[in-house]
Amino acid sequence: xxxxxxxxxxxxxxxxxxxxxxxxxxxxxxxxxxxxxxxxxxxxxxxxxxxxxxxxxxxxxxxxxxxxxxxxxxxxxxxxxxxxxxxxxxxxxxxxxxxxxxxxxxxxxxxxxxxxxxxxxxxxxxxxxxxxxxxxxxxxxxxxxxxxxxxxxxxxxxxxxxxxxxxxxxxxxxxxxxxxxxxxxxxxxxxxxxxxxxxxxxxxxxxxxxxxxxxx
Ligand code: B16
Ligand code: MG
Numbered sequence: 001x002x003x004x005x006x007x008x009x010x011x012x013x014x015x016x017x018x019x020x021x022x023x024x025x026x027x028x029x030x031x032x033x034x035x036x037x038x039x040x041x042x043x044x045x046x047x048x049x050x051x052x053x054x055x056x057x058x059x060x061x062x063x064x065x066x067x068x069x070x071x072x073x074x075x076x077x078x079x080x081x082x083x084x085x086x087x088x089x090x091x092x093x094x095x096x097x098x099x100x101x102x103x104x105x106x107x108x109x110x111x112x113x114x115x116x117x118x119x120x121x122x123x124x125x126x127x128x129x130x131x132x133x134x135x136x137x138x139x140x141x142x143x144x145x146x147x148x149x150x151x152x153x154x155x156x157x158x159x160x161x162x163x164x165x166x167x168x169x170x171x172x173x174x175x176x177x178x179x180x181x182x183x184x185x186x187x188x189x190x191x192x193x194x195x196x197x198x199x200x201x202x203x204x205x206x207x208x209x210x211x212x213x214x215x216x
Pocket of ligand 1: 019120
């Protein structure tokens with residue numbers, strides 16, 4: 001029997017990949033402001049909150065804006081992003097995600113979402129996977145962004161399990177740090193070089209199993 005009682009999943013980069021939609025919307029905003037940024041720069045925005053992402057992009061373009069202007073720009077970007085994710089389909093769920101969530105549920109392991117996104121509910125509904133999660137903690141419910149552990153600790157609390165028996169699945173280094181800071185086990189999804197500190201790093205949830213969960 002596993003001592004692990006809950007799995008907490010990041011959304012973007014673990015369950016679905018909406019980075020391309022974020023990139024298109026941010027790029028459109030930057031272009032309107034008269035500059036551009038690369039897909040490589042976009043990597044630095046993964047797992048980062050909307051507000052912080054805008055700050056970084058404005059820095060790259062050497063553009064300064066008032067707080068009110070920043071709020072308007074973030075809303076403008078979000079409207080384009082929401083339009084794009086409104087067309088998402090169940091085919092966009094990443095390989096192995098649905099299967100691993102199902103095996104957790106069948107094994108009596110609780111599941112939560114732990115995402116920085118304020119659009120997580122739309123994404124879960126459009127991709128038809130909302131029912132896999134006992135609890136959803138997202139950007140609407142937290143005040144401190146990753147690497148602060150708030151999002152994952154709230155997930156554990158809502159599931160009524162101790163952090164030490166939770167495993168977090170994360171694709172961003174800030175998320176790996178957040179899980180470790182919360183006293184949880186963490187499986188990195190991506191490259192071992194980037195996700196240093198994770199207890200295990202895999203290329204995707206299609207490589208995950210209950211056996212690997214028990215051996216963490
Ligand atoms: P929103 P995650 C993160 O999702 C994305 O990786 C990041 O690029 C985005 O800026 C952030 O959500 C906020 O998203 O603008 O929809 O509130 O990886 O934490 O699931
Ligand atoms: Mg992510």
